[in-house]
Amino acid sequence: xxxxxxxxxxxxxxxxxxAAVHAATLAELLDKGYAALxxxxxxxxxxxxKTTVYRRWKDRESLLTDALAEHMAMDIPVPxxxxxxxxxxxxxxxxxxxxxxxxxxxxxxxxxxxxxHLPEIAAxxxxxxxxRLARAEPVVTRAVERGELAGDTDPAELFKTLVxxxxxxxxxxxxxxxxxxxxxxxxxxxxxxxxxxxxxxxxGDPASG
Amino acid sequence: xxxxxxxxxxxxxxxxxxAAVHAATLAELLDKGYAALxxxxxxxxxxxxKTTVYRRWKDRESLLTDALAEHMAMDIPVPxxxxxxxxxxxxxxxxxxxxxxxxxxxxxxxxxxxxxHLPEIAAxxxxxxxxRLARAEPVVTRAVERGELAGDTDPAELFKTLVxxxxxxxxxxxxxxxxxxxxxxxxxxxxxxxxxxxxxxxxGDPASG
Numbered sequence: 001x002x003x004x005x006x007x008x009x010x011x012x013x014x015x016x017x018x019a020a021v022h023a024a025t026l027a028e029l030l031d032k033g034y035a036a037l038x039x040x041x042x043x044x045x046x047x048x049x050k051t052t053v054y055r056r057w058k059d060r061e062s063l064l065t066d067a068l069a070e071h072m073a074m075d076i077p078v079p080x081x082x083x084x085x086x087x088x089x090x091x092x093x094x095x096x097x098x099x100x101x102x103x104x105x106x107x108x109x110x111x112x113x114x115x116x117h118l119p120e121i122a123a124x125x126x127x128x129x130x131x132r133l134a135r136a137e138p139v140v141t142r143a144v145e146r147g148e149l150a151g152d153t154d155p156a157e158l159f160k161t162l163v164x165x166x167x168x169x170x171x172x173x174x175x176x177x178x179x180x181x182x183x184x185x186x187x188x189x190x191x192x193x194x195x196x197x198x199x200x201x202x203x204g205d206p207a208s209g
Numbered sequence: 210x211x212x213x214x215x216x217x218x219x220x221x222x223x224x225x226x227x228a229a230v231h232a233a234t235l236a237e238l239l240d241k242g243y244a245a246l247x248x249x250x251x252x253x254x255x256x257x258x259k260t261t262v263y264r265r266w267k268d269r270e271s272l273l274t275d276a277l278a279e280h281m282a283m284d285i286p287v288p289x290x291x292x293x294x295x296x297x298x299x300x301x302x303x304x305x306x307x308x309x310x311x312x313x314x315x316x317x318x319x320x321x322x323x324x325x326h327l328p329e330i331a332a333x334x335x336x337x338x339x340x341r342l343a344r345a346e347p348v349v350t351r352a353v354e355r356g357e358l359a360g361d362t363d364p365a366e367l368f369k370t371l372v373x374x375x376x377x378x379x380x381x382x383x384x385x386x387x388x389x390x391x392x393x394x395x396x397x398x399x400x401x402x403x404x405x406x407x408x409x410x411x412x413g414d415p416a417s418g
Contacts, residue, residue: 164373191404
């Protein structure tokens, strides 16, 4: 939950290489799946040397984790609209939009089928999720500063409450997932937050996960 | 959501065969996975003729769906404690207990890895989920009768809100899943219900999924 949200961005050539390698990693994942993902293929597709990749990422798992986190960061920007309700709505709607797009569906499939049981995929999933939580935390901080949410609101609990019904529908029930789903998730989350059901855990206080 | 929750139970020998075939189906699934699941192997393991199985289930998918629904119905009984909070807590806690047990973990793995992308597995998942919703609906009906919940509370929305954070943790974040998770899900769900965020959808009303 408090992992570093994003390393300082390299600029110039470094940034270009990073972007090319990320794009190649995602493309390889979508084309061939996790099992066939190799640093060699990624390097070739990105038009860089294998050693260039290894200089920045220690193995294909850290590469994959980084590429997925970056993809979601670009695809689901953290909003700052000036109000908690509109912020959460923007966030939930981009999540829905992202995961109902062909790329998003392929990312979900890659993360939840075939390789889903592998510890490294579980770790990647966890890292990407934690990265999202860390990036989105300012949404709650700003709402607290504006007096819209109580100071002891737990950002992680709040965002898990927001995204849980969306993932449930994407992964389990196959109900349609659209703006209605997103807006409904916002209503539930704000109702819970305002009722004090999303407070930070304290000693013996059972509000965390 | 409104599929038939359970066919009329056969009694006597029929019931015994049904139970034996269900148990054998689950055991085969857990031992060998979905790909290797055959009516032949199930029949052999249950000690019955293949034709006996085919007389009751048209194919291995309907057999699997029925066996999983029955397993969850037994493992996660629908409570009737006289109060909505205690009912939901009992339900959420049994869900947690079921899916953190070795059998539950294996069922989750079978439903979400390897075969997860197959349409027949998606259909089975959906059917089992709908069966659960239909069975649990009286919990909400009784709460409405007792005046604990508003009459227009949507049972499906309520139960999805209850289980979503539990599945999120089981499938995505790998946070610990325990009674705390269950109780927290109940708090959020009741807060949302009491704030009117879980009402039945009406014309143009965006509360459904």
